[in-house]
Amino acid sequence: MSLEEKRRLVCPPYKKLSVYQQCSVIELPRSSYYFKPKGESLYNQRVMKAIDRKFLDCPFYGVERMTAYLKMDLGYSVGEKRIRRLYKVMNLKAIHPKKNLSKANKGDYKFPYLLRNLKIDRANQVWQADITYIPMFRGFMYMFAIIDVYSRKIMGWDISNTMSAEWCRDVMLGAMERHGKPEIFNTDQGSQFTSSVFIEALKKHEVKISMDGKGRALDNIYIERFWGSLKREKIYLNPPNGGVDLYRQVKDYVCFYNTERRHKSIGRITPDERFYQIIKNVS
Structure with missing residues (x-):
């Protein structure tokens, strides 16, 4: 059965099974249900790609500094209003304390940051998660990923043109x-992670919830480092040509990252070796 035929079997309004569960039953990658890239004008797409590259190196660049960089260093004709909107589209949050410009939604949940001075010494103790913008040859999509902090293993991921x-x-x-549930699940304070849909699922599984401080992306540093590795080592070198190509590239990279890419910070072993406590003699 082709991907298109499988897609027709998925029924979003169906109450008993979520889209994710329906896709699992028919062995259809859930992300393929949302494979159509999101688009902006060609000019905005070029600006977004430039923003993405710079932000990886300078996550402290807010709208004003990024606008100045794009205008003065790269020659783009852009204003702060455009860059502010693109930051929102790209789900970018600069690292700096923010003024309390608006009150949180009453329905949103906020939790303290639990990782400060915490000794992380075992797998499934702490998971971190985030969403990032992924540039493509034409258009862009979003990626959500979860990392086990102890082992650096990517526990789950998906691609979509929505951020629900x-x-x-x-x-x-x-x-x-x-993989089993973590003891602590850490995210930023994005609307997806403060929603009742997400929070209640964690509470149901009795997982402790941790959230970064406002404007403190480095509280979630391990998943941020993964984004840098993925983009520099895969996406930027061969911009995906469509959603299917992006899915395949990310799948290949995550497999490489978990099973082959050795990490200096965990003793030059792979995330899988660390997670599953595989001991190898290295001469």
Whole structure:
């Protein structure tokens, strides 16, 4: 059965099974249900790609500094209003304390940051998760990923052209089914992660919830480092030509990252070796 034929079998309004569960039953990558890239004008796409590259190196660049960089260093004709909107589209949050310009939604949940001075010494003790913008040859999509802090193993991920709380929840639950649940789950204070849909799923599984401080992306540093590795070592070298190509590239890279890429910070072993406590003699 082709991908297109499988897609027709998925029915979003169906109450008993989520889109993620329906896709799992028919062995259809959930992300393929949302494979159509999101678009902006060609000019905005070029600006977004330039922003993405610079932000990886300078995550402290807010709208004003990024606008100045794009205008003065790269020659783009842009204003702060455009860059502020693109930051929102790209889900970018600069690292700096923010003024309390608006009150949180009453329905949103906020939790303290639990990782400060915490000794992380075992797998499934702490998971971190985030969403990032992924540039493509034409258009862009979003990626959600979960990393085990102790081993640096990517526990779950998906690609979509939406950033819904339901999408994040389904990926998280799939990761728990495969690897067991974490003791602590850490995210930023994005609307997906403060929603009742996401929070109640964690509470149901009795997982402690940790959230970064406002404007403190480095509280979630391990998943941020993964984004840098993925983009520099894969996406920027061969910009994906469509959603299917992006999915395949990310799948290949995550497999490489977990099983082959050795990490200096965990003793020059792979995330899988660390997670599963595989001991190898290295001469």
